[in-house]
Amino acid sequence: MRDDAKPSDDGAPAAGDGPAGDGEVRRSGRVRTGPARVTIKDVAERAGVTKATVSKYLNRAHGYAMAPSTRERIRAAIQDLDFQPNPLARGLTRSATTTIGLVVADIRSQFYPELVHSIQVATEGAGYTLVLGSSGDDPARELDIVRSMAHRRVDGVVLVAVRSASDNIEYLRQRGIQIVLASRDLPELVADTVVVDSLAGARAAVRHLRDLGHRRIAHVGGELTVKPFADRRRGFELETADLAGRAELPAATAASTIEGGRAATRGLLDVERPPTAIFFATDTMALGGLMACADLGLEVPRDVSIAGFDNVTVGELPGIGLTTVDSDAARVGEQATELLLRRVLGSGDADPVLITRPAELVVRTSTAPPR
Known part of the structure; x- marks a missing residue:
């Protein structure tokens, strides 16, 4: 403390005396103390490496080579010190x-x-x-x-x-x-x-239904402005082009939601000669199809077979067992x-x-x- 510095009531130097140290924030002539912010220098000292090496570790997406032991020491130092890099500051550089x-x-x-x-x-x-x-x-x-x-x-x-x-x-x-x-x-x-490959996947699903013996096969697809849905519609059409009566079962278009699939399926099944199988452009719509069958008192697959596209996790559950195309x-x-x-x-x-x-x-x- 300088000779002319006057202590405050608690014995600390008066505001404005000397530079603020680590952990101090100086505003409007007042000093506020708090925990010091951990820096790259602190991490480097703890890990026994240079600041440049720590920086390379933090920017590892750029492919910097580094020995596994060095990388582990830096990782441990970051964890021990609870170091939080500033992504914006790193990005600006x-x-x-x-x-x-x-x-x-x-x-x-x-x-x-x-x-x-x-x-x-x-x-x-x-x-x-x-x-x-x-x-x-x-x-x-x-x-x-x-x-x-x-x-x-x-x-x-x-x-x-x-x-x-x-x-x-x-x-x-x-x-x-x-x-x-x-x-x-x-x-x-x-x-x-x-x-x-949406086209090939759709063809495989419809071919499977044909191999089972189905001839009255319907399709519930998504908006054709979305190319994968257009490809799946095309795959369905190619595999059913030779089936008599296909015109009686025009492909339906629905929102790619459970409710969209549910509503479209009810429309397809609530007729005098319903399809015996339905191929859906997504599993989400196919889940709606399963709900529609329950609404109408129909059993799957005894009354109607259902196939989807995507292989979502819920389709594997017991009681659902959805046949589908894996979208990987x-x-x-x-x-x-x-x-x-x-x-x-x-x-x-x-x-x-x-x-x-x-x-x-x-x-x-x-x-x-x-x-």
Whole structure:
């Protein structure tokens, strides 16, 4: 303390005496004490490495090589000190925020949990934070979400909702934000895309119903402006083109929800000569189909066989046993994230990449030969 410094009542130096130390915040001539903020320097000292090495660890998504033992010491130091990096500050030094956006059509759909989880695991494993937006199948809402993510300066966006994707992709590109499409594609390859083969999957499902002996097969599909739904409709049409009486069972279009599938199924079954089997464009709609059968007092598969598309987890439950096409959501999410991070890090291919994963039919108890 300086000779002319006057102590306060508690013996502490008067405000304004000397520089504030770690843990002190000086405002309006008053000193407030509190716990010191842990810095990279503290982590480096605890781990016995340089600050530059800690920085490389924090930016591991950029592929810095580091000995496993060194990485473990830094990880332990971060945990012991409860160090919280500032992602915005890190992003400003690299013109990035280490944040990835994910836009889905409707988070209520049974299809999305596995896809979202796989993307979250992949992004966080690479040192990024995931920001999720659900458009509710509303193009205007989707655009609002995309704009919000652009304002947050995300490094890249995974688009699963693609009703207005062409506009969204152009909007993001103009702002230097990388894009990849997952699970849904567009008629033109305008960005890296990872999908399952919807056409082949639909054909496999309908062929399975035909092999069981069904000839009166109906289809409940989604909006044909969504390419995967259009492909699944096309697969159904190709496999039923030679069936007599197909015109009596026109394909129905419904919202990709449980209630959408329920209403469409009631319309198909509540007629004089109903179909003996129904192929749904999504498992979510197929679950609605099962409810409609219960509403009408019909048994599945004794009265009507039901097949879906996606292989959602709930379809495996006893009492449901939904025959379906596996959309391979987890692997689609992983590969989409891998492609996006390559773009973010500047190591992607010059032209857009399309990865089409094979569709696998999963046969369970919801399908059987017609009576």
